[in-house]
Amino acid sequence: MTNGADELGRWSDPGLLVLCSLADGAKHGYAMVSDIEQLAGVHLGPGTLYGALSRLESHGLIEAAAPDGRRRPYRITAAGSSALASQLRTLESVANAGLSRLRAAGVAA
Amino acid sequence: MRSHNHRRSRMLAGLARSLLWLYPEPWRDRYEAEMLALLEDDPPGVGALASLLGGALDAHLRPQRNWRTSATPAALMRLSVGGLFSCWILLSLAGSGFAKETEGFSAVESAHPLLQVARYAVLAGAGLGCAAIAVGGLPLLWQALHRMLVDRDTRLAGWIAAPALCLGALGALAVLLMAVAPSRHGFPASFALEIVVPLTLAMHAFALVCSLAPKVVMRRCQPGVVALRRACVAGQALSIAILLVCAGLLVYVPALVVQAPLPAEAPSGPYGLSTAATLCLSLAGAVAASAMALVASARSRRALRAEAQ
Numbered sequence: 001m002t003n004g005a006d007e008l009g010r011w012s013d014p015g016l017l018v019l020c021s022l023a024d025g026a027k028h029g030y031a032m033v034s035d036i037e038q039l040a041g042v043h044l045g046p047g048t049l050y051g052a053l054s055r056l057e058s059h060g061l062i063e064a065a066a067p068d069g070r071r072r073p074y075r076i077t078a079a080g081s082s083a084l085a086s087q088l089r090t091l092e093s094v095a096n097a098g099l100s101r102l103r104a105a106g107v108a109a
Numbered sequence: 110m111r112s113h114n115h116r117r118s119r120m121l122a123g124l125a126r127s128l129l130w131l132y133p134e135p136w137r138d139r140y141e142a143e144m145l146a147l148l149e150d151d152p153p154g155v156g157a158l159a160s161l162l163g164g165a166l167d168a169h170l171r172p173q174r175n176w177r178t179s180a181t182p183a184a185l186m187r188l189s190v191g192g193l194f195s196c197w198i199l200l201s202l203a204g205s206g207f208a209k210e211t212e213g214f215s216a217v218e219s220a221h222p223l224l225q226v227a228r229y230a231v232l233a234g235a236g237l238g239c240a241a242i243a244v245g246g247l248p249l250l251w252q253a254l255h256r257m258l259v260d261r262d263t264r265l266a267g268w269i270a271a272p273a274l275c276l277g278a279l280g281a282l283a284v285l286l287m288a289v290a291p292s293r294h295g296f297p298a299s300f301a302l303e304i305v306v307p308l309t310l311a312m313h314a315f316a317l318v319c320s321l322a323p324k325v326v327m328r329r330c331q332p333g334v335v336a337l338r339r340a341c342v343a344g345q346a347l348s349i350a351i352l353l354v355c356a357g358l359l360v361y362v363p364a365l366v367v368q369a370p371l372p373a374e375a376p377s378g379p380y381g382l383s384t385a386a387t388l389c390l391s392l393a394g395a396v397a398a399s400a401m402a403l404v405a406s407a408r409s410r411r412a413l414r415a416e417a418q
Contacts, residue, residue, distance in 0.1 A: 028146075028147075029143055029147035029150070030146075030147050033147070043156075045163075046151070046157055046160055046161055047157075047160035047161040047162065047164020048160050049147070050143075050144055051168070053140075054136070054173045054175065054176065055171075055173055057173070058173035058174050058175040067143075069146070070142045070143065071143060072143045
């Protein structure tokens with residue numbers, strides 16, 4: 001299995017948003033779409049969501065739970081949590097560096 | 110107003126469900142039920158349709174191992190045979206354009222043996238392909254008809270009849286356009302706008318329906334393994350036939366351009382713009398069909414090996 005943290009960047013935002021959404025517990029498709037919309041203001045289309053779910057599942061970063069009728073919840077795995085934490089730390093350091101540069105340039109941040 | 114919005118929502122939901130057919134069969138086995146539930150919970154808009162189209166393309170280009178390896182040999186055989194039949198239908202469209210455009214070219218062909226050899230290659234490929242379809246496809250069609258009658262499955266009947274119905278509609282549209290359009294010798298731009306563009310769009314729609322039909326029919330009727338195995342073997346001959354036709358066209362079209370260059374004074378004559386456009390479209394269709402046939406043929410061999418184990 002490839003290192004999830006290394007590949008997360010290549011999946012761009014949908015994979016990261018899905019992992020963020022699943023970080024506090026298992027969710028099915030519509031719950032993820034609603035949560036991501038609240039979290040990031042992004043409405044993921046069905047094709048984009050299931051493309052991301054399929055890739056994340058294939059890399060072992062999420063796993064499917066027992067289906068609830070036709071709705072199948074997904075939960076984050078230990079590898080997924082670790083990949084998400086690593087990616088968020090990178091994003092945090094980039095965000096901090098960017099904000100401090102803006103402050104140094106005298107732009108309100 | 111409300112009923113208009115309701116109709117629009119229902120139409121978009123129906124379109125979204127139809128777009129799921131564009132996904133690979135193993136993907137649908139794994140995710141279709143959940144996706145349908147999501148489409149019920151979150152009614153799709155136009156953006157969702159674009160997302161589904163992009164997702165289908167992505168699933169074909171980058172299949173993920175979690176759903177790709179879960180396909181049974183029978184599902185792989187259905188998929189590959191459906192793909193090969195679709196390629197043959199696409200190639201038949203390209204071939205009929207080629208045959209129609211070159212039916213009066215016997216004088217040029219007898220003067221230039223390369224053209225004649227290329228035409229024989231196309232004809233040999235067409236003959237081999239028809240034989241392969243008869244051996245591999247007819248038993249599957251028989252099973253589909255049997256299932257349709259036993260289950261009284263009207264959707265299956267619709268998909269079986271779809272290519273013929275679409276062909277009839279396409280023919281009627283062509284006749285109508287030729288009847289209402291101005292003379293062929295008029296301004297080429299108006300000829301292109303009034304005939305070539307609508308006809309090309311209609312042909313693409315026809316090709317889409319025809320290429321989906323075998324896959325949908327086989328998914329609905331779930332043919333037996335013996336018939337599928339025979340169809341897979343016949344599919345290998347079919348892929349050779351497709352490559353033969355493509356090779357013939359690849360030689361014929363450039364040779365025709367070199368041997369009989371387009372005369373400037375007769376842009377819509379026998380070697381005019383419409384001939385060049387039709388032959389180039391035929392060639393492009395044949396190359397696309399061959400590329401897809403190679404993929405389907407490799408999948409078919411893999412399925413046969415998996416089934417033998």
